[in-house]
Amino acid sequence: MYDSPLAIQSFAEFSEREKQLLVCWDDYLTKKKVPSGLRSLISSSWKRCERMRVSPLQTQVQVVSDQYDLLQKKVENKLLLEVAMPFMEEIFLHFPTEKIISAVLTDACGVIIEIKANQKSLSTAESHTFFQGADWTEGSAGTNAIGTALATGQPTQVFGAEHFCWAWHPWVCSAVPIRDPLTNKILGILDISGEKGLVLAHDLYYLVSQVGKIEHNLTLHLTQENALTLQTLTDSMGDPFVVIDVNGTVKRSNVPAKMMLDLKEESILFNILEWAADPLEWRERLSNIFEEKLRSRNGTAWVAKFYPYKIAGKLFGSMVLFKKEWSQRIQTSVGHVARFHFSDLVTQHPSMLNLIEVAKKAAFSDQTVLITGETGTGKEVLAQAIHNHGSRREGPFVAVNCGAIPEELLASELFGYEKGAFTGANRQGKKGKFLLADKGTILLDEIGDLPLKVQTYLLRVLEERMVHPLGRERPIPVDVRVIAATHKDLEQELRKGNFREDLYFRLKVIHFQLPPLRRRKQDLPLLVDRMVAQLTKGKRKPSVDPAAMRVLEAYHWPGNLRELRNVLDRALFYAENRIGLEHLPKEIVEQARDREAVWIMSSWKEKREPLDEREKLLWALEATRWNITQTARILNVSRMTVYRWMKRYGL
Numbered sequence: 001m002y003d004s005p006l007a008i009q010s011f012a013e014f015s016e017r018e019k020q021l022l023v024c025w026d027d028y029l030t031k032k033k034v035p036s037g038l039r040s041l042i043s044s045s046w047k048r049c050e051r052m053r054v055s056p057l058q059t060q061v062q063v064v065s066d067q068y069d070l071l072q073k074k075v076e077n078k079l080l081l082e083v084a085m086p087f088m089e090e091i092f093l094h095f096p097t098e099k100i101i102s103a104v105l106t107d108a109c110g111v112i113i114e115i116k117a118n119q120k121s122l123s124t125a126e127s128h129t130f131f132q133g134a135d136w137t138e139g140s141a142g143t144n145a146i147g148t149a150l151a152t153g154q155p156t157q158v159f160g161a162e163h164f165c166w167a168w169h170p171w172v173c174s175a176v177p178i179r180d181p182l183t184n185k186i187l188g189i190l191d192i193s194g195e196k197g198l199v200l201a202h203d204l205y206y207l208v209s210q211v212g213k214i215e216h217n218l219t220l221h222l223t224q225e226n227a228l229t230l231q232t233l234t235d236s237m238g239d240p241f242v243v244i245d246v247n248g249t250v251k252r253s254n255v256p257a258k259m260m261l262d263l264k265e266e267s268i269l270f271n272i273l274e275w276a277a278d279p280l281e282w283r284e285r286l287s288n289i290f291e292e293k294l295r296s297r298n299g300t301a302w303v304a305k306f307y308p309y310k311i312a313g314k315l316f317g318s319m320v321l322f323k324k325e326w327s328q329r330i331q332t333s334v335g336h337v338a339r340f341h342f343s344d345l346v347t348q349h350p351s352m353l354n355l356i357e358v359a360k361k362a363a364f365s366d367q368t369v370l371i372t373g374e375t376g377t378g379k380e381v382l383a384q385a386i387h388n389h390g391s392r393r394e395g396p397f398v399a400v401n402c403g404a405i406p407e408e409l410l411a412s413e414l415f416g417y418e419k420g421a422f423t424g425a426n427r428q429g430k431k432g433k434f435l436l437a438d439k440g441t442i443l444l445d446e447i448g449d450l451p452l453k454v455q456t457y458l459l460r461v462l463e464e465r466m467v468h469p470l471g472r473e474r475p476i477p478v479d480v481r482v483i484a485a486t487h488k489d490l491e492q493e494l495r496k497g498n499f500r501e502d503l504y505f506r507l508k509v510i511h512f513q514l515p516p517l518r519r520r521k522q523d524l525p526l527l528v529d530r531m532v533a534q535l536t537k538g539k540r541k542p543s544v545d546p547a548a549m550r551v552l553e554a555y556h557w558p559g560n561l562r563e564l565r566n567v568l569d570r571a572l573f574y575a576e577n578r579i580g581l582e583h584l585p586k587e588i589v590e591q592a593r594d595r596e597a598v599w600i601m602s603s604w605k606e607k608r609e610p611l612d613e614r615e616k617l618l619w620a621l622e623a624t625r626w627n628i629t630q631t632a633r634i635l636n637v638s639r640m641t642v643y644r645w646m647k648r649y650g651l
């Protein structure tokens with residue numbers, strides 16, 4: 001049989017085809033044989049329905065979403081909804097006014113998340129479970145344009161008795177998958193369903209062209225979002241990052257670049273830093289990946305790694321990532337002095353308060369301490385506070401980032417070497433970090449990255465309290481308190497064979513696990529206040545708007561305290577005497593709002609007391625900072641309804 005995506009080719013064959021299809025449907029169900037007059041896309045779908053035990057006599061489909069789940073789905077599909085809605089409105093305007101016809105949008109699982117129709121159509125659709133939250137996949141609803149388009153990934157029209165379930169035989173529906181422009185994954189389905197007689201009124205090709213426009217707009221949004229995500233991501237990186245054009249003009253830079261390299265947008269990268277090589281030469285090299293050494297104005301040595309920035313094969317410039325030279329990077333605290341004290345660990349969180357109490361006691365012992373926690377939770381800050389509180393406070397605090405040192409140099413960096421120990425070694429020999437930390441504390445940061453060979457040396461040092469510099473016959477006694485830190489799950493590394501069990505138990509004599517910031521939200525106002533004070537260093541301290549604080553409280557902080565500090569640093573860079581929403585990265589504001597909206601819905605759910613219309617409206621308006629579109633989405637009504645209710649309740 002022909003396999004056009006269209007159910008019928010011309011209106012002239014309408015009644016003939018209608019009868020033919022009914023016979024096909026009857027034959028298939030009674031005689032169990034595939035009728036010849038059927039499009040193969042339909043016969044394949046019927047077979048799938050049989051396998052999935054869909055009842056051809058069912059009159060309803062599964063409803064998977066209650067109000068809360070539906071809201072979750074809307075939040076997850078926020079961008080799709082935002083982009084598709086204007087096109088659904090446009091389609092709706094083309095509908096014949098008195099006819100039963102609706103435009104719907106589903107998510108990638110075939111669940112309806114938006115519907116546009118006149119009142120009459122809505123009531124009819126309601127009786128056929130064609131409403132928000134209903135599952136229109138083939139498994140739930142049998143052959144239908146939405147489910148079959150999802151199953152085949154193709155634009156699909158399903159007419160009359162082509163529907164596997166008789167209850168939808170009075171209908172015709174057309175559906176087109178909307179795909180993610182970047183990954184080509186189906187994001188959802190746009191569908192028009194209506195009375196059978198309207199088969200030609202809603203041309204499948206019109207829908208295809210509307211979906212084309214939706215996908216185009218999605219590309220534009222994604223490009224903008226990517227730029228925003230990139231900005232937030234690069235701001236929270238901690239290392240300077242810039243994008244330059246082919247002339248070396250800085251087009252984009254993150255906060256660390258502005259602060260540490262004193263770079264401004266539109267300045268010429270090659271003119272403002274002191275380069276080891278002639279910048280003119282390597283301008284030519286921008287189409288390749290390469291590294292260059294340089295010094296910033298304060299004398300810090302950096303390595304800049306250039307990555308070509310190409311769009312569709314054309315070179316636009318370069319993305320440049322700066323890293324401190326490893327010799328400067330491995331030592332995280334400056335001048336072997338610990339800056340942080342327990343008084344810096346502001347908290348009201350019960351488990352943090354308890355941790356601080358135990359850590360204060362631990363500060364007076366010489367036992368090895370292991371500090372674990374996600375990146376940026378303050379592991380080094382805690383290590384410094386322990387050092388500064390105990391009897392070693394007058395001694396040095398040496399912090400070593402084990403993950404930043406090339407593996408072949410790690411042992412000599414930690415334990416030192418005698419003069420002439422190996423080719424390329426410093427003539428005078430080198431005192432290792434352990435000896436530098438004598439009478440003080442050594443922090444072995446990123447201990448999870450320590451190669452197995454060096455783990456063996458370290459275990460020996462811990463057991464013997466002696467170091468063996470390379471090339472030296474006799475070991476040297478050393479009096480060091482060891483604190484190790486990692487964001488890795490060491491037990492998992494142990495199971496994978498990447499970490500020695502004996503070393504693990506030796507290190508975790510006292511173990512502190514720092515909670516992520518999202519689990520100590522009550523500390524946010526305190527932390528913000530303290531960090532803003534630290535960052536403004538005695539200058540006039542800007543206030544933080546309550547709205548901005550609420551966003552900070554709602555955000556989930558994957559980069560923890562470091563990310564918070566970077567966000568505040570960035571905000572202070574732009575703000576004058578108050579930090580407002582406009583000074584926070586847009587992505588953080590939007591994510592926080594979405595989360596809050598979900599939270600509001602869940603608290604309604606928990607409350608279980610029916611809220612009246614005005615109360616619900618107020619909650620939703622508050623949650624979205626009076627954003628009408630978002631409020632409408634939360635309440636599952638149109639924007640016009642929100643305006644009407646606001647007027648009705650004098651809001």
Ligand SMILES: Nc1ncnc2c1ncn2[C@@H]1O[C@H](COP(=O)(O)OP(=O)(O)OP(=O)(O)O)[C@@H](O)[C@H]1O
Nearest residue numbers: 344345346375376377378379380381487561562565
């Ligand atoms: N209690 C605090 N008060 C102020 N700032 C803090 C505090 N804790 C952490 N920070 C900030 O967060 C940054 C990251 O902290 P720290 O380096 O201790 O985290 P970490 O857990 O060791 O991170 P990583 O695992 O990435 O090494 C610090 O540089 C500091 O700016």
